[in-house]
Amino acid sequence: MTLKGRDIVSVFDFSRDEIEYLFKKAEELNDIRRGRTLNIATGKLAAITFFEPSTRTRLSFTMAMKRLGGDILDFGEVERTSIAKGETLADTIRMIDGYGVDLIVLRHPSEGASKLAAEVAEAPVINAGDGSREHPTQALLDLYTIWREYSCIDGLNVGVMGDLKYGRTPSSLSYALSMFSNVKVYYIAPKPLQIREEVLSRVKGKIEYLKCEDLREVIDKLDVLYVTRIQRERLPHPEDYEKLKGLYTVTPSSLKGCKDNLIVMHPLPRVTELSHEVDEMKHARYFQQAVNGMVIRAALIKEILGL
Amino acid sequence: MEETLKSLNIDSGTLIDNISAGKGLKIFKILNLKGETVFLFINAPGERFRVKDLIAVKNCFLGEKETLKVALISPGATVRRIENFELKPERHLEIPKHLTDLFKCPNSKCITNKEREPVKPSFTVTQREPLKLKCDYCDRYLSREEVEELIVSGK
Ligand SMILES: [Zn+2]
Numbered sequence: 001m002t003l004k005g006r007d008i009v010s011v012f013d014f015s016r017d018e019i020e021y022l023f024k025k026a027e028e029l030n031d032i033r034r035g036r037t038l039n040i041a042t043g044k045l046a047a048i049t050f051f052e053p054s055t056r057t058r059l060s061f062t063m064a065m066k067r068l069g070g071d072i073l074d075f076g077e078v079e080r081t082s083i084a085k086g087e088t089l090a091d092t093i094r095m096i097d098g099y100g101v102d103l104i105v106l107r108h109p110s111e112g113a114s115k116l117a118a119e120v121a122e123a124p125v126i127n128a129g130d131g132s133r134e135h136p137t138q139a140l141l142d143l144y145t146i147w148r149e150y151s152c153i154d155g156l157n158v159g160v161m162g163d164l165k166y167g168r169t170p171s172s173l174s175y176a177l178s179m180f181s182n183v184k185v186y187y188i189a190p191k192p193l194q195i196r197e198e199v200l201s202r203v204k205g206k207i208e209y210l211k212c213e214d215l216r217e218v219i220d221k222l223d224v225l226y227v228t229r230i231q232r233e234r235l236p237h238p239e240d241y242e243k244l245k246g247l248y249t250v251t252p253s254s255l256k257g258c259k260d261n262l263i264v265m266h267p268l269p270r271v272t273e274l275s276h277e278v279d280e281m282k283h284a285r286y287f288q289q290a291v292n293g294m295v296i297r298a299a300l301i302k303e304i305l306g307l
Numbered sequence: 308m309e310e311t312l313k314s315l316n317i318d319s320g321t322l323i324d325n326i327s328a329g330k331g332l333k334i335f336k337i338l339n340l341k342g343e344t345v346f347l348f349i350n351a352p353g354e355r356f357r358v359k360d361l362i363a364v365k366n367c368f369l370g371e372k373e374t375l376k377v378a379l380i381s382p383g384a385t386v387r388r389i390e391n392f393e394l395k396p397e398r399h400l401e402i403p404k405h406l407t408d409l410f411k412c413p414n415s416k417c418i419t420n421k422e423r424e425p426v427k428p429s430f431t432v433t434q435r436e437p438l439k440l441k442c443d444y445c446d447r448y449l450s451r452e453e454v455e456e457l458i459v460s461g462k
Contacts, residue, residue, distance in 0.1 A: 088424045112418040112444025116426050131416045133445055198448050 004306035007118035008126045011136040011172055016179040022140065023147050026299035031264075032067040033295050040307050041070030045095045046103040048074040050128070051089075054107055056268070057128050057138075060290070062106045068307075070097035073101060089113055090120045097121040102305055106130075124304050132168050137300065138267065143155050144160035145285055146224055148292065149263050153180040154196075157221050161188040161272060162228030162248060166194040169228055169267050171199045178206035183302035185209045186218045190244050214247065220257045224252070227266045229273050244296040255283065267290055312363065312392050315346055320396060321369055322387045323362040323377060324355065330381045331360025333459050337376055343367045363389075372409060378402055379409075380455050382438070406430045406440065412458040417445035 001021050006013065014022075031038060045176075046065045050058055065072050075096070089108065094103060097120070104125045106117050111131035117124040129135040146151055164170040164187055174195070177183045181191060185207050187195045194211055203209070212218055215225075226248050232241040249272060250264065266274050266286040278284055308322070320343075326334060328350055335347050344365040353359035369386055370378070377384050378400035388395040407429040412419050419428040419442070430440040430449065438451035449457075 088422070089418070089427050107414070108418075109420055110418040111414060111416050111446075112442070115444050116418050116424065119426075130418075131445070198446075201448070 002071065003300070003303040004150060005124050006153055006304055007114075007124050008136050008300070008304070009114045009118055011139045011175045012135065012284035013142075014179075017210050019140065019143065019176070019179065020147075022303065023144055024298065024301050025303060026144060026296045029295055029298050032064075032298050033116060033291060034154075037067050037069060037178070039069035040302060041065065041305060044068075044070040044102045044305055044307075045100075046070060046072050046105060046301065047099075047101040048072050049092070049096060049106050050075070050077060051106075051108040051113075053077060054129065057107065057135075060293045061126075061128060061297055063294045064301055067294070068298050068302060070102075070305075071302070073099070078261060082166075083213070086181055089259075090116060093117045093121050093125075096122050097183075115156060126203070126300070126304070129168065133171075134175075135168050135172050136239060137293070137297055139176035140294050140300070141224065142169070142173050142265065142267075143146070143176050144227070144296045145265060145292045146263070148249045148288075149261075149285070150223065151184065153177065153262050155182045155262075156219070156223045157184045157186065158224040158226065159186040159188055159215070159222040160161050160195075160226045160228070161250075163193045163230045164189045165193045166234050169226075170195060173226065174199055174203050174207070176181060178203040183207045184221075186222065187211045188218065188248075190230075190240075193230065193234060215250070216257075220253065220259065222262055223259060225258075225262060225276050226263045227264065227270075229271055232297070249273050249275060250278055252277050252281060255281070259281070308394060309392055312389060312394075313370055315344075315363060317344070317363055317365045317389055318392050319345075320365040321362075321368055321370075321387045322361065322389055324359070324385045324387065325381075326360040326362065326377075326384045327381045328358045328360055331362060333455075334360075334377055334380055334384075335341050335362055336371070337380070338362075338364075338373055340367060341365050343403075374400060375396070375402065375406070375409060379438075379451065379458060382451070392442060402435075402438070404432050404442075406432070411447060412442045412447060412453065413449070413453065413457060414442065414445045414447045417442060417447065419444050421425075 043096050105128050106129040108130050111133040113130040114127035157306045262283050263285040264283045346363040348361040350358040385397045408427040412428045429443045433439050433441045440449045
């Protein structure tokens with residue numbers, strides 16, 4: 001199995017076997033998890049090209065590359081620097097590619113930007129988020145976190161809660177879960193923020209799913225609860241926010257009746273949707289998620305570079 | 308039909324037949340056939356007591372893109388060449404698996420809508436009946452009705 005030279009535009013660029021292969025490869029990078037720097041990628045250069053701010057994702061890719069012993073070329077926030085002033089994305093990517101970098105990590109506000117970049121660049125491109133469309137490495141790290149807990153993804157019941165309509169995490173996660181067998185997803189959200197039909201149409205027949213509005217109705221079924229933030233301005237009636245806030249906040253009491261081995265996840269940063277009291281519970285996994293993100297990205301970079 | 312062509316004095320040109328009733332005017336508009344002699348028949352008698360629209364145009368032949376647009380607006384339509392008042396064999400309007408540069412993606416955040424970016428809108432047919440397309444860049448799904456609207460509004 002090889003991922004060498006592969007562009008990662010969508011989570012669908014992976015097969016199930018490749019995803020599981022990456023998980024195993026990530027486990028081999030335990031030294032990175034413990035904070036050591038390896039020299040696997042010595043002499044390799046990754047361009048970190050972000051057209052919109054995302055400190056965490058940028059940090060995660062930067063750390064992943066550095067821990068592998070490679071180097072990065074960070075273009076800062078490209079839009080604010082002169083390199084992209086009035087220039088098309090295609091030209092910027094061609095220019096960066098022309099430097100002979102080994103890998104381009106791209107984040108861009110336009111949907112489909114990474115596909116265009118992959119078409120014009122010789123170097124492999126990793127999509128680090130394009131518009132509200134996809135964020136394949138986020139989906140990968142979410143799955144990896146689940147897999148580390150249960151050693152498999154098949155047959156799990158996953159609750160996804162919060163803003164499922166506008167958030168990019170719920171759709172990417174749904175697509176990734178659809179590659180596994182017998183997964184059941186509970187979409188827990190107020191009606192105006194429920195998961196989009198176009199997402200469901202892509203997972204129909206691959207996962208079983210159920211939409212509901214109240215976590216308490218399904219909490220006893222879940223192996224995983226994935227919490228995302230609801231933003232006031234996304235609601236058709238923002239005055240409903242205060243009312244909904246309580247219903248969509250996870251606290252020790254809202255987890256009452258949950259399975260013993262339930263894990264609670266969150267892409268972070270959080271605001272009020274996940275109370276700090278949950279941090280102390282054995283269910284909390286969101287801080288590990290961030291570390292897992294760096295490790296799985298390191299594994300992905302290593303495989304794409306064929307190291 | 309040949310008799311009609313003679314009476315209309317169209318010795319050479321194109322006949323678009325079997326247009327679903329009510330779509331003739333839309334097709335006439337998008338083909339931008341100004342300057343030619345164009346006949347548009349609305350609610351003409353068709354098969355099995357049904358009515359249809361027809362367009363006959365003199366000295367004008369449809370390119371591939373225009374033909375595809377006709378097929379997208381009225382899937383049952385047929386396009387035939389007229390030579391010496393004679394109708395040449397029917398061309399079947401099969402919609403290909405990939406459609407490029409025919410209409411814009413309706414998603415304003417799609418990279419294909421970014422100014423000056425060297426990328427053409429392109430779509431893949433994901434379902435034939437009823438027709439469903441997906442943008443190759445932003446994954447937005449489109450129904451045939453939405454495509455018709457995009458073509459007619461000139462987007
Ligand atoms: Zn699009």
